[in-house]
Amino acid sequence: xxxxxxxxxxxxxxxxxxxxxxxxxxxxxxxxxxxxxxxxxxxxxxxxxxxxxxxxxxxxxxxxxxxxxxxxxxxxxxxxxxxxxxxxxxxxxxxxxxxxxxxxxxxxxxxxxxxxxxxxxxxxxxxxxxxxxxxxxxxxxxxxxxxxxxxxxxxxxxxxxxxxxxxxxxxxxxxxxxxxxxxxxxxxxxxxxxxxxxxxxxxxxxxxxxxxxxxxxxxxxxxxxxxxxxxxxxxxxxxxxxxxxxxxxxxxxxxxxxxxxxxxxxxxxxxxxxxxxxxxxxxxxxxxxxxxxxxxxxxxxxxxxxxxxxxxxxxxxxxxxxxxxxxxxxxxxxxxxxxxxxxxxxxxxxxxxxxxxxxxxxxxxxxxxxxxxxxxxxxxxxxxxxxxxxxxxxxxxxxxxxxxxxxxxxxxxxxxxxxxxx
Amino acid sequence: xxxxxxxxxxxxxxxxxxxxxxxxxxxxxxxxxxxxxxxxxxxxxxxxxxxxxxxxxxxxxxxxxxxxxxxxxxxxxxxxxxxxxxxxxxxxxxxxxxxxxxxxxxxxxxxxxxxxxxxxxxxxxxxxxxxxxxxxxxxxxxxxxxxxxxxxxxxxxxxxxxxxxx
Numbered sequence: 001x002x003x004x005x006x007x008x009x010x011x012x013x014x015x016x017x018x019x020x021x022x023x024x025x026x027x028x029x030x031x032x033x034x035x036x037x038x039x040x041x042x043x044x045x046x047x048x049x050x051x052x053x054x055x056x057x058x059x060x061x062x063x064x065x066x067x068x069x070x071x072x073x074x075x076x077x078x079x080x081x082x083x084x085x086x087x088x089x090x091x092x093x094x095x096x097x098x099x100x101x102x103x104x105x106x107x108x109x110x111x112x113x114x115x116x117x118x119x120x121x122x123x124x125x126x127x128x129x130x131x132x133x134x135x136x137x138x139x140x141x142x143x144x145x146x147x148x149x150x151x152x153x154x155x156x157x158x159x160x161x162x163x164x165x166x167x168x169x170x171x172x173x174x175x176x177x178x179x180x181x182x183x184x185x186x187x188x189x190x191x192x193x194x195x196x197x198x199x200x201x202x203x204x205x206x207x208x209x210x211x212x213x214x215x216x217x218x219x220x221x222x223x224x225x226x227x228x229x230x231x232x233x234x235x236x237x238x239x240x241x242x243x244x245x246x247x248x249x250x251x252x253x254x255x256x257x258x259x260x261x262x263x264x265x266x267x268x269x270x271x272x273x274x275x276x277x278x279x280x281x282x283x284x285x286x287x288x289x290x291x292x293x294x295x296x297x298x299x300x301x302x303x304x305x306x307x308x309x310x311x312x313x314x315x316x317x318x319x320x321x322x323x324x325x326x327x328x329x330x331x332x333x334x335x336x337x338x339x340x341x342x343x344x345x346x347x348x349x350x351x352x353x354x355x356x357x358x359x360x361x362x363x364x365x366x367x368x369x370x371x372x373x374x375x376x377x378x379x380x381x382x383x384x385x386x387x388x389x390x391x392x393x394x395x396x397x398x399x400x401x402x403x404x405x406x407x408x409x410x411x412x413x414x415x416x417x418x419x420x421x422x
Numbered sequence: 423x424x425x426x427x428x429x430x431x432x433x434x435x436x437x438x439x440x441x442x443x444x445x446x447x448x449x450x451x452x453x454x455x456x457x458x459x460x461x462x463x464x465x466x467x468x469x470x471x472x473x474x475x476x477x478x479x480x481x482x483x484x485x486x487x488x489x490x491x492x493x494x495x496x497x498x499x500x501x502x503x504x505x506x507x508x509x510x511x512x513x514x515x516x517x518x519x520x521x522x523x524x525x526x527x528x529x530x531x532x533x534x535x536x537x538x539x540x541x542x543x544x545x546x547x548x549x550x551x552x553x554x555x556x557x558x559x560x561x562x563x564x565x566x567x568x569x570x571x572x573x574x575x576x577x578x579x580x581x582x583x584x585x586x587x588x
Contacts, residue, residue, distance in 0.1 A: 172487075
């Protein structure tokens with residue numbers, strides 16, 4: 001490269017002048033304060049919601065407590081309806097039960113309380129071409145809904161033209177969206193790799209990804225790894241098992257293709273979403289396990305995409321066109337369940353579920369795990385005799401709010417007192 | 423009262439604003455956009471100052487690279503840039519090599535332009551460029567090669583400046 005080229009670039013750059021906006025600091029700090037205040041308020045609301053939900057949970061049948069078409073606290077819908085209305089640009093939509101990307105790469109959220117589906121406009125969301133370019137490597141969804149349904153995460157994948165007509169994928173950041181406030185934040189990429197094969201949330205609010213290990217671009221031919229990134233600090237850590245790890249960390253729901261290397265992909269290796277006869281798992285002891293897929297329902301096997309864990313041994317996974325709850329195979333067979341939560345998912349490019357909305361199993365095969373929002377009188381909406389009258393639920397929720405307000409006020413007074421003394 | 427954080431931020435802006443804005447111009451090819459790009463990156467820096475104050479420049483530069491690409495993604499849906507739409511097209515590029523380079527850079531893709539700026543203006547290595555942009559080193563290599571080839575095609579008079587081997 002001629003040094004003249006560098007000199008000309010420098011000369012060209014010197015034509016730019018800059019007058020800094022003196023308010024940058026104040027505006028930046030105000031934005032930070034605003035974020036904190038909103039987060040604080042969201043936390044109070046979240047705690048209040050949890051307290052309210054706890055009060056509601058005193059009833060024996062948590063997911064089927066009302067004959068109305070709304071479920072306070074939320075439930076997973078038994079059927080995902082077609083999205084309606086305009087595309088939502090205000091993202092403060094509240095808790096979602098399901099997040100999926102439709103076949104046009106349009107993100108859709110299902111309201112946890114009403115079961116209604118809405119298309120949403122998300123900043124820097126990948127376009128259809130990006131999904132298409134990465135189809136052979138996506139082992140899960142790029143659109144991850146947190147276990148409690150209040151946050152989203154996705155990669156800001158963009159498509160760049162390498163040569164005329166030749167495109168490649170580039171991921172600059174991850175984004176999170178707080179569905180309580182509508183605010184979006186950028187998250188630094190984890191060291192283990194920029195573009196995820198799958199993105200989920202861990203139970204402790206970290207983003208978990210599976211992808212090709214690009215850490216320091218070594219070794220030359222990296223393999224598939226999993227890691228987590230804390231969206232609030234940017235801290236990353238690698239995970240011992242590839243896939244979506246159970247909270248106990250002893251087992252992970254994985255997928256075909258974990259033995260692929262970068263060179264395999266560059267050669268156009270096999271896609272990672274081949275149909276399988278058993279849901280694959282890996283364990284910390286190094287053994288591979290499989291949980292057979294019912295061949296009466298899936299005679300040719302099925303594509304499996306793990307979504308998240310409802311508890312230490314219950315996996316929520318996309319199996320073919322269904323969302324299924326199944327026991328991991330490290331448990332004794334007497335404990336095994338296989339329950340279909342949602343049938344006939346909309347055709348799309350990835351689905352995520354708020355796994356906290358899966359109710360605790362009571363051992364009965366008749367237990368309703370989802371809610372039929374379209375039919376108030378349907379079986380899924382049948383009402384058991386409430387343990388408490390409705391006014392008691394409201395009273396408990398108000399009481400919880402008052403207690404929280406008092407505690408928050410006391411803490412603020414205490415911290416103000418400490419600051420004054422220091 | 424000015425805090426240590428604010429003083430540190432002000433010192434950083436005062437010391438680095440000129441260099442940042444020069445890079446921003448090369449990234450965007452537009453003086454106004456360059457101002458906006460630096461301002462947006464500084465706003466982000468102020469917001470996250472406590473986390474990034476030990477190495478703010480790396481953060482701000484990275485924010486500029488990615489913000490520029492993000493803006494480009496939005497802009498491309500609105501307008502298709504044509505030869506005549508380019509800022510410098512109305513001047514006489516043939517009479518000034520620098521203007522020719524400026525115009526030719528404007529016809530590269532944002533990624534090509536960004537890679538060239540990082541490699542030959544910021545003097546980053548291929549590995550450093552790849553890390554900054556979240557690309558593989560082989561992508562950086564091929565993008566550089568194709569970008570330089572495209573510059574030569576767009577403006578043959580730049581061949582001597584760029585070098586035939588590049």
